[in-house]
Amino acid sequence: MLWAARNGVLASWFGDPTGRTRARWVAQREAAGAPADKVIRRDDPDRFSFLVIGDTGEGDDPQYAVVPGFLKTGQDTRFAILASDVIYPVGSADDYGTKFFRPYRDYRAPIYAIPGNHDWYEDLGGFMRVFCDDAPPLPPAPRPRPLSRAWIRSLLWHRPRPDDGQRLDKARQLRSTPGQQAVQPGPYWAIDAGPVRIIGIDTGLLGRLDAEQGAWLRETSQGHRPKILITGSPLYVDGRHEPCAIEGGGTVDDIVRDPAHHYVAAIGGDIHNYQRYPVRLDDGRTLQYVVAGGGGAFMHATHTIPRVDVAGVTERDFRCYPLRGDSLAFYSRLYGRRMRLPRFFTLTEAEATAVIAERLGITPARTPDASTRV
Structure with missing residues (x-):
């Protein structure tokens, strides 16, 4: 499993190709007719509920153990969002049967998703097929210059099997009713639902944004509509501030904190437990920074979290589960x-x-x- 999931280590050693690969996926989706602004516009009432579930797809006892509670809690929700690491260990298309379609076959509403680092370990191919209108595989990337760092990385890079995804059509039958269908414009998107805009970002293998996605996030965050960020890398976690760098300058948290953007919460997966940091900003607003990674993957420890004192949040305000x-x-x-x-x-x-x-x-x-x- 560690060898199959080696791409994160290779990206940190030899350079991260995620941004270029993501740009190619986005360009392919736009050429196929996906909206250029990447906004999904839904017909939801002013008052409604939706679910956010992080780090789901191991396909074993922990994932299936939380499904009954998920179905009971979510029976009246309009849709659900999977926040990071939809499929472990490497996001293979053939794993979606037991790790996505089967456990959530009885959830009658659409499910949207943002990828986590594990979904990127096979260059996002399985994720794009399932959530983005069965997007075809990307054509091969240009060959890197021999003996360069990118060339070494390409020799060791994990890629999907040629026959990966042959069981996908059969698996799709488990969630085949019209009310369960959802098509995304790409790996990052925004949803206008009722009075709120929900913005999902793709933080790739190493937990950061490329310049193109950063520019889109700044533009999409404009306006007076209240906003909730869904991210694969939480901005506050384990008593630390992780603002999420954007290529070319700035951070995701700079955008979230800007009072002109009207964010009320930033929710991230990746860490497999629940944490909440109510951060009070200088302008009097309170932003809820949440780690929501208890969706079914094995549980990460919370007893290793040090005494919390970050951004004005102390133990009096901090919450975690377990x-x-x-x-x-x-x-x-x-x-x-x-x-x-x-x-x-x-x-x-x-x-x-x-x-x-x-x-x-x-x-x-x-x-x-x-x-x-x-």
Whole structure:
């Protein structure tokens, strides 16, 4: 699996080709008739609900375990958005049957998506076929100059199998009703739904934007309509600010914070848990920065998040799920089993919560009994 998912490492070592590949996908979609402004205009009422689900597609027990809650919570929603890493490990088209169409076959509304780094490990081919009107494969890129960094990268680059996607037509039958269909103009887009504009951006392999997409984001963010950003790379995560650089200068968070753009929230996947940072800006607005990565992939730990003090957000305002103490208790049991020393490693939830409270000097959300020993 690590070898199949090697493209992220190669991009960081030998240069990231994501921006050029994305531009070719976008140009192909525009040539096929997709709107140049990449805006999906829906007929939604002024009051409605939609779902955002990050990091879904492993196709195993964790993904299927959350499906019943997803269906119950989402039964009256107008649509859903998958925020990052739709398919693990490398976004193969043939994986969409068990990791997208089958688990969400009973969700009766459309599903839109933005890609995560795992969807890019096969140059986004599977994602574009499923979400972008069965976009045909890209023609081969020009050959890089011999012995250049790009040439070395091309020799090692993971590419899809020639026969990948042969099972896709059969898988599509699981979500084939007219009400379930949605066509996107590309890997990044905006949705005008009721009173709000939802903007989805594609942060590629390394969590940044190319210049072309950055210019589009600035233009699409204009206007008085309230906006929500959906991104594959959260802007606040694990107590850190990750503003997401744009090629040529500036950051995504600069655009989100600009009062002229009227953003109310920025929601990102990639990290497999839930975190929320209500950041109060100088102009009096409060922007909700959310990590929404609990959509079905294995859960990332929260007990490793340090004491939060970032952009004026402290432990009083910060929220996460699972709670840090529950996360530590779970991992203590996990390592107890793996090391065959359960009595040495395992902590109860109360013990783990007491450890977190002492280590970080915080008041836990669920206070352990006073007799709990650290």
